[in-house]
Amino acid sequence: MRFVVVGAGAWGSAFAQLLRERAHDVFVARRDTLDNAPYEEADVVVLAVPSTAFREVLGHVRGRATVLSLVKGLDPETGARLSTLVVDRPVAVLSGPNMAEEVAGGLPSAAVIASHDEGLALKLQDAVNSGAFRVYVNGDLTGVELCAAAKNVIALAAGGVDGLGLGDNAKAALITRGLVEMSRLGEACGAEAETFSGLAGMGDLIVTCWHPSGRNRRAGELIARGASPDEAKATIGQVVEGLTTAPVLRDLSRRIGVELPITEGVCAVLEGMPLHELAGSLMGRRPTEE
Secondary structure: OOOEEEEOOOOHHHHHHHHHHHHOEEEEEEEHHHHHHHHHHHEEEOOOHHHHHHHHHHOOOOOOOOOOOOOEOOOOOOOEEEEHHHOOOOOEEEEOHHHHHHHHHOOOEEEEEEEOOHHHHHHHHHHHOOOOEEEEEOOOOOHHHHHHHHHHHHHHHHHHHHHOOOOOHHHHHHHHHHHHHHHHHHHHHHOHHHHHOHHHHHHHHHHHHHOOOOHHHHHHHHHHHOHHHHHHHHHHHOOHHHHHHHHHHHHHHHHHHHOOOHHHHHHHOOOOOOOOHHHHHHOOOOOOOO
C-alpha cells in the first residue's frame, strides 16, 4: 500500500519505519512540506502531528485517501474528537502503549486500530500487524480516542507524584482513579466500558504514567519540582499533549456534567495552584464507594 505519513517526529518516524518493514511504499512529509506531499497517490494518509495542528494539516490532505490518526488529543477549538473533523473520507485511529523509541528499536509492542468501518479497520490491521507490532481491532472509536486524550492528563498528575516523592502507593492509587475518570467520561459519551480496560485505556495509561521518558509524566515531575508549564515544555523540547488537552478535557466534562477531580486538579496546578495543595485536596475528598 502507499502511505503518506505527515509528521516527522519520534512517533511519526517510528511508525513510518514499521510500514517500510512491511514493504509498503512510504513518504514522510514534514509540516512545512505539506503542499508537496503526494496525497493523490496515497491509499492512506497517516497523521502524526500535535492535536493543535490536526485541523490545519487535515485541510491540506487532497484526494480520497483514508486518514489514519495517531494523534492523542482533542480539538483545542471545540473539544471534539479529532476523527469527527474528518468528514469527506474514511477514518481510523491507532492507539495503545506505544513509546516511540521502543517501537523504533524493534521491541515488542501492541496497539489497537479503531474505526466505525470494520472492514477498514481489518484492512489496516493486516497492513500494519507484524511479529514485533501486534495490532487488534476495536469498533469503539469514541472510547479509543477519549482514552488517548485523557491518559496524558493523568500522566501529568502521575509525574507530579514522582516529583513530590509521594511513593508508588500514591502513584498506583492515582493511576487507578484516573482510569475511573476516563471510564466515567467515556460512558457519558457513549463509549464501551471494555475499551478502558484494554490497550487504548489501561495499557496506554500505565506506560504513559510510568515510562521514564514519557513526556507528560516528565512534565508533571518538572512542574512538581518548581518549573512552570512553559519551562517544563522547553526542557523536554517536544510536544506535551497533556498541557494542551487538560483544559479542553475539563471544559468538555463540565459541558456534559461529568466529574473529573484529577483533571480539574491538574488544570488548577497549571493555572498556579501549588501541587502539594492539590495532593491534599484529593486525599481530603469525602470517602465514598469505589
